[in-house]
Amino acid sequence: xxxxxxxxxxxxxxxxxxxxxxxxxxxxxxxxxxxxxxxxxxxxxxxxxxxxxxxxxxxxxxxxxxxxxxxxxxxxxxxxxxxxxxxxxxxxxxxxxxxxxxxxxxxxxxxxxxxxxxxxxxxxxxxxxxxxxxxxxxxxxxxxxxxxxxxxxxxxxxxxxxxxxxxxxxxxxxxxxxxxxxxxxxxxxxxxxxxxxxxxxxxxxxxxxxxxxxxxxxxxxxxxxxxxxxxxxxxxxxxxxxxxxxxxxxxxxxxxxxxxxxxxxxxxxxxxxxxxxxxxxx
Amino acid sequence: xxxxxxxxxxxxxxxxxxxxxxxxxxxxxxxxxxxxxxxxxxxxxxxxxxxxxxxxxxxxxxxxxxxxxxxxxxxxxxxxxxxxxxxxxxxxxxxxxxxxxxxxxxxxxxxxxxxxxxxxxxxxxxxxxxxxxxxxxxxxxxxxxxxxxxxxxxxxxxxxxxxxxxxxxxxxxxxxxxxxxxxxxxxxxxxxxxxxxxxxxxxxxxxxxxxxxxxxxxxxxxxxxxxxxxxxxxxxxxxxxxxxxxxxxxxxxxxxxxxxxxxxxxxxxxxxxx
Numbered sequence: 001x002x003x004x005x006x007x008x009x010x011x012x013x014x015x016x017x018x019x020x021x022x023x024x025x026x027x028x029x030x031x032x033x034x035x036x037x038x039x040x041x042x043x044x045x046x047x048x049x050x051x052x053x054x055x056x057x058x059x060x061x062x063x064x065x066x067x068x069x070x071x072x073x074x075x076x077x078x079x080x081x082x083x084x085x086x087x088x089x090x091x092x093x094x095x096x097x098x099x100x101x102x103x104x105x106x107x108x109x110x111x112x113x114x115x116x117x118x119x120x121x122x123x124x125x126x127x128x129x130x131x132x133x134x135x136x137x138x139x140x141x142x143x144x145x146x147x148x149x150x151x152x153x154x155x156x157x158x159x160x161x162x163x164x165x166x167x168x169x170x171x172x173x174x175x176x177x178x179x180x181x182x183x184x185x186x187x188x189x190x191x192x193x194x195x196x197x198x199x200x201x202x203x204x205x206x207x208x209x210x211x212x213x214x215x216x217x218x219x220x221x222x223x224x225x226x227x228x229x230x231x232x233x234x235x236x237x238x239x240x241x242x243x244x245x246x247x248x249x250x251x252x253x254x255x256x257x258x259x260x261x262x263x264x265x266x267x268x269x270x271x272x273x274x275x276x277x278x279x280x281x282x
Numbered sequence: 283x284x285x286x287x288x289x290x291x292x293x294x295x296x297x298x299x300x301x302x303x304x305x306x307x308x309x310x311x312x313x314x315x316x317x318x319x320x321x322x323x324x325x326x327x328x329x330x331x332x333x334x335x336x337x338x339x340x341x342x343x344x345x346x347x348x349x350x351x352x353x354x355x356x357x358x359x360x361x362x363x364x365x366x367x368x369x370x371x372x373x374x375x376x377x378x379x380x381x382x383x384x385x386x387x388x389x390x391x392x393x394x395x396x397x398x399x400x401x402x403x404x405x406x407x408x409x410x411x412x413x414x415x416x417x418x419x420x421x422x423x424x425x426x427x428x429x430x431x432x433x434x435x436x437x438x439x440x441x442x443x444x445x446x447x448x449x450x451x452x453x454x455x456x457x458x459x460x461x462x463x464x465x466x467x468x469x470x471x472x473x474x475x476x477x478x479x480x481x482x483x484x485x486x487x488x489x490x491x492x493x494x495x496x497x498x499x500x501x502x503x504x505x506x507x508x509x510x511x512x513x514x515x516x517x518x519x520x521x522x523x524x525x526x527x528x529x530x531x532x533x534x535x536x537x538x539x540x541x542x543x544x545x546x547x548x549x550x551x552x553x554x555x556x
Contacts, residue, residue, distance in 0.1 A: 014553050015555050052551065053550055054550065179294060179297075180286070180288070180289060180290070181286065183292070214301055214553075216305075216552050216553050217445075
C-alpha cells in the first residue's frame with residue numbers, strides 16, 4: 001500500500017482563523033490536484049503561533065457545526081487532513097492541538113503534552129497540557145500525532161510505537177535560531193536529526209510539517225521532511241518558503257525493514273515498565 | 283580558545299530580507315527609509331532593505347552636521363549610487379544649533395545625543411512623507427553595551443541587525459558587496475571630529491564580540507570567561523556596561539495599578555491580526 005503524502009508548510013496570519021482556513025482550503029485543493037491522500041499542516045496552522053492573550057479568541061471545537069471545522073471536515077471526504085488549532089474543553093482549558101480528519105469525521109485529537117516555557121517559549125503560561133498519548137487507526141494503518149516539543153521527549157514517540165503506530169506525524173511551529181557558519185540553522189539541524197533518529201530507532205515512517213513566515217522578529221524555517229523506516233529521507237521541503245511537498249510512503253517498507261531489523265519484536269516493554277515503577281517509587 | 287563568530291551570510295541575508303519584507307508589507311506598507319551615515323551598519327541595513335522591497339522603494343537619508351566628516355557624506359553617496367536607492371540630504375545643523383547656543387558648556391556627549399535625536403526626528407518625518415517604515419541600524423554589540431542614544435540612533439520600526447555582533451555585520455557587509463573602504467574604516471558615530479567607537483569604548487569590537495558571545499549566546503559565567511582566557515578587569519567592565527544599560531533595551535516600565543496593564547498582562551505581539 002502506498003500513501004501520497006502532502007506536507008503543507010504555510011505561513012499564517014496571527015489570530016485570523018478565517019484567513020488561515022482559506023489558505024488551508026487552497027493548499028488542500030492543490031494537494032488534491034496532485035492526488036494526495038493525506039495533507040499535514042503545521043502546529044497551530046489555523047491560528048498562528050505566538051498567540052499570548054489571543055488564545056481564548058481563536059479556540060474552535062472540531063465538530064460538524066463549527067464554522068471553521070465544517071469546511072475542513074467536508075474537504076476530508078476526499079483526502080485525510082491533519083490540522084493545527086486551539087481546542088477548548090468544557091472547563092475552558094485551552095490546548096495546542098492537532099486533529100486528524102478523514103471521511104468527514106474527526107478520527108483523533110491530540111493535545112500537546114509538553115509546553116515549552118523557557119528561553120523564547122512561553123506556552124505554559126497560556127495553555128493547558130494534554131495528558132494522553134494514543135495511536136489510532138486510519139485507512140492507511142495505525143498513526144500517532146505529536147506536536148513539536150512532544151517529540152523532544154523520547155517517551156511520546158516510544159509510547160506511540162508500542163501502541164502500534166507505524167506512521168508518526170509530527171507538526172511544529174519551530175522558530176529559526178542558531179545562525180553559524182553552516183548552511184542550515186541549528187534549529188533545523190536539531191529537528192532533522194531527531195526525526196531521522198526516531199525513524200531509525202522505531203523502524204517507522206516519521207513525517208514532519210513545520211510552518212514558515214514571521215511573527216515579529218521570529219522566523220519559522222519550514223523544511224518539511226519525511227523519513228522512511230530505514231531512516232532514509234524521502235522528502236525535504238524548502239526552507240523559509242511556503243510549499244506543498246509531495247512524497248510517497250510505501251507502507252510495504254515497514255515489513256522489509258522490520259524483517260532486517262526486528263527492534264519492535266525484541267523490545268522489552270515489561271522490563272521498561274518494571275524499571276520505571278522502581279525508579280518512580282523511590 | 284577558538285571562538286568562532288562566523289556566520290553563513292546567505293542564510294542571514296535570506297532571513298533578514300524576508301523579515302523586512304514580511305514586517306513591512308503585513309502592516310500595509312511597501313517602503314523603507316534609512317538614515318545612511320556612510321558607515322557599515324546603515325550600509326548593511328540599506329542593502330537588506332533593497333533585497334526586501336526593491337531599490338525604488340528605499341529612501342536613504344543623508345543627515346550631516348556642519349562638522350561631520352566629508353568622507354561620511356561621500357561614502358553614503360557611493361551606496362546610493364551602487365544600490366540605486368532614492369536619496370535626500372537634510373543638514374541638521376540648523377535644527378540643533380539653536381539648542382547648542384542655549385548652553386555653550388554643553389558636553390560632547392550631550393551634543394552627540396542631540397544630533398542623534400535630531401536625525402531620528404528627520405527619519406520619522408520623512409517616513410510619513412514617503413509612506414515608509416524606518417529601518418534600524420543598531421547591532422547586537424552596541425545594543426548590549428548600551429553604546430547608543432535612546433530615542434536617537436536606536437529608534438526604528440524594525441531592526442534587522444540587532445542580533446548580529448559588529449564583526450558579524452562586517453561579514454554580511456562583504457557578502458552584500460559594500461565598498462571595501464566602508465568595511466575597513468574605523469567605526470565611528472561621527473558626532474565629533476576624530477571620534478571612534480573603539481577609542482571611546484576602550485576595547486576593540488573583535489575582543490568584545492567574542493566575550494559577549496560567550497556571556498550572552500553561550501551562557502558563560504564571569505568565571506567561565508576568565509578561565510577561557512579573558513582578563514578579569516575586561517570581563518568586569520563589559521558585564522558592568524551590559525547591566526547598567528539594561529534600561530536602554532526596554533520600554534519604560536508602567537507603574538501597575540489595575541488588573542490588566544500594558545507591559546505586564548496585556549500581551550499581544552506587534553503582528554497581532556496580521
